[in-house]
């Protein structure tokens with residue numbers, strides 16, 4: 150058994166991700182609270198996420214010093230090598246010699262490979278970043294893929310759209326550690342009150358500049374242990390995702406439909422903006438996820454959310470034109486959140502992306518039919534891909550001229566500065582990109598149903 154040190158735990162989790170296809174974020178959530186020191190929890194998170202994200206680059210660097218393929222080594226030994234190389238190449242605060250010694254220590258569980266781990270990692274240390282990369286001019290896709298550890302098909306898509314410099318910037322942003330953003334539960338406390346409370350609990354806090362409820366906190370790996378969390382004074386949600394409820398702009402007493410709502414992040418935010426007055430019908434197709442909505446609402450002290458089991462393409466029981474506000478936060482490829490979900494880039498396949506727009510369009514059409522005349526519809530995704538965003542919205546508008554775009558400049562809770570954003574927002578849309586905006590990648594489109602049907 151590998152020892153339950155920070156590094157041992159990271160090896161164990163990476164092995165489970167590779168062997169069982171386990172989700173890294175769930176493994177981290179479940180396992181790291183066992184570590185009592187917050188520095189250890191942060192270190193394991195860094196090792197697991199950093200090693201997973203940079204796997205392709207790490208394997209490229211390691212392969213140069215291996216006489217046999219990585220796939221011939223036991224899974225745990227691969228994980229030990231990758232974690233070791235990650236520390237040597239990417240983590241300044243760990244002296245390379247210490248990273249190697251600790252890796253050799255872990256490899257003692259596999260005595261046949263102790264020498265190999267030692268020799269290979271020493272060579273990685275000697276060479277550092279002096280690695281012969283593919284030629285960036287002749288083979289830009291391969292170069293970016295290997296240099297920034299992304300699948301080639303993703304790079305190909307982005308290169309066509311944005312060119313090499315911007316694609317490189319996006320890849321770099323995706324490899325950064327994700328920051329932790331939280332949303333104040335304004336039904337229970339003000340943002341300033343929460344900030345003070347968190348400081349008293351020893352958490353470093355910064356007020357967000359874009360969303361009035363947002364705070365950036367230093368995640369110490371066990372938020373669930375904080376009294377403020379247990380009392381429902383906040384919930385974890387990225388800033389870009391916090392924009393959605395503001396853009397939908399619901400009022401107390403209104404009828405609101407959230408067509409794809411689990412685990413309830415946006416429904417609960419809508420309820421806050423409605424002062425917990427009115428009605429939110431929160432649909433989701435997965436029964437077990439409805440419980441998550443209920444639990445979150447209960448914790449935050451929200452009573453107006455009614456979770457409903459159902460396919461948003463049907464929305465059983467919901468009358469045409471009955472809702473003041475409709476949110477359509479569809480299932481999507483999630484390519485905007487690659488920095489937050491370290492293993493996501495390796496789980497996705499391009500074919501899977503191709504199948505999404507028809508589902509998204511069907512959900513959008515049915516949900517839109519429930520909007521009252523004069524009511525508001527918001528469509529959102531956490532992806533960067535035009536087929537799920539601009540192109541889908543364009544198709545929707547040409548099929549449904551009764552929905553007019555609403556200028557986002559007036560409803561966003563912050564002032565847009567980039568002229569490209571201002572232009573898009575004027576047409577009722579906004580594509581948020583991690584490297585341009587410093588938030589998770591996200592897409593928003595807002596429409597008003599005209600008073601007279603066309």
Ligand SMILES: C[S@@+](CC[C@H](N)C(=O)[O-])C[C@H]1O[C@@H](n2cnc3c(N)ncnc32)[C@H](O)[C@@H]1O
Nearest residue numbers: 409410411412413414415433434460461478480
């Ligand atoms: C992007 S997530 C929604 C996140 C949610 N709005 C929040 O802020 O917490 C998409 C959700 O759509 C659900 N879903 C997938 N297909 C669906 C369908 N056909 N009808 C309704 N919900 C669906 C998934 O279970 C998932 O919970």
